[in-house]
């Protein structure tokens with residue numbers, strides 16, 4: 001969610017408490033809300049720990065925990081037995097440290113001219129991808145007067161971030177030198193897979209080979225890693241042979257299957273995206289609804305207006321191609337999705353839906369197959385992946401938390 005979204009410290013008990021005459025009614029729920037279930041985070045970490053065997057689970061909480069809120073998710077994941085945290089930027093690492101989190105935090109995507117000093121001072125561990133990055137971190141460590149803990153990202157075939165094969169030998173020499181000098185402590189080596197969501201893809205085995213040979217190169221010159229890690233969510237759940245010392249699941253922490261064709265793995269979606277009915281009204285047969293009248297009522301009907309639109313993360317491209325859970329059933333979204341609002345058809349009798357009722361765009365699917373829509377439904381309709389669906393919720397959406405260590409965030 002964007003920085004404009006507030007995080008509210010909602011006590012889950014106030015949301016369902018009966019309104020007794022002597023207690024004030026609960027504050028109206030937000031017009032657009034992302035409810036984050038921290039108990040589901042704990043549940044998912046438990047599943048990942050089982051698959052990880054003895055390997056440590058590093059919970060990946062980059063991009064503000066895939067838009068679920070980095071600090072509360074990190075705390076819930078650690079309380080459930082994750083051992084470390086992974087993020088991309090230095091700022092993301094600092095946010096966790098500034099919140100008082102003492103578990104190891106690895107930040108792995110920077111430019112060589114990034115300002116490493118605050119991260120080194122705060123004890124954020126650094127993933128490095130070139131001799132230039134290493135030199136900059138060593139310099140920051142000297143300035144701050146503190147040893148930087150580093151993990152080397154080696155490119156084994158994704159050809160994105162990571163030390164390239166041409167630079168690997170030089171990189172190791174530089175690393176041995178600055179480690180001997182005391183500027184850095186060498187902790188680990190990691191790499192990232194290109195085809196993890198296709199568990200039998202031959203490139204996975206090729207990357208594994210290259211990874212083990214990179215580890216052997218390091219060991220040969222006396223650089224023995226404490227922690228080697230290669231697996232994201234998909235590999236953690238499908239390739240036990242790639243566990244090494246640690247696994248780095250992201251999307252599975254949030255309860256979304258990294259290989260949807262293989263099922264849910266028992267994961268529970270953490271985010272429920274919902275809104276409340278602002279208005280219920282009749283629309284006569286032949287009337288068009290919303291901009292451009294792309295939907296025309298085939299018969300007299302009743303519609304519900306939801307005060308949420310593309311500025312809040314409901315893609316305009318989804319217009320006419322999604323359903324919401326409302327009034328104990330799935331109801332079709334009709335006409336164009338606008339910036340601030342969209343319309344749902346309730347059918348001729350209105351299905352008993354009232355103003356103020358909750359409409360769920362996607363969530364934990366508790367109601368079963370044809371029940372609450374799933375982020376995957378949007379991904380299918382939009383020809384994308386659920387990672388993009390959950391990270392797109394934004395705008396005026398307010399994030400609230402339920403469950404978690406101590407029952408609140």
Ligand SMILES: *Cc1c(COP(=O)(O)O)cnc(C)c1O
Pocket residue numbers: 060062108191192231232233234248249250251252258
């Ligand atoms: C994002 C990321 C992960 C987590 O990937 P998922 O597919 O979400 O499990 C792991 N490692 C690296 C390097 C990443 O960038």
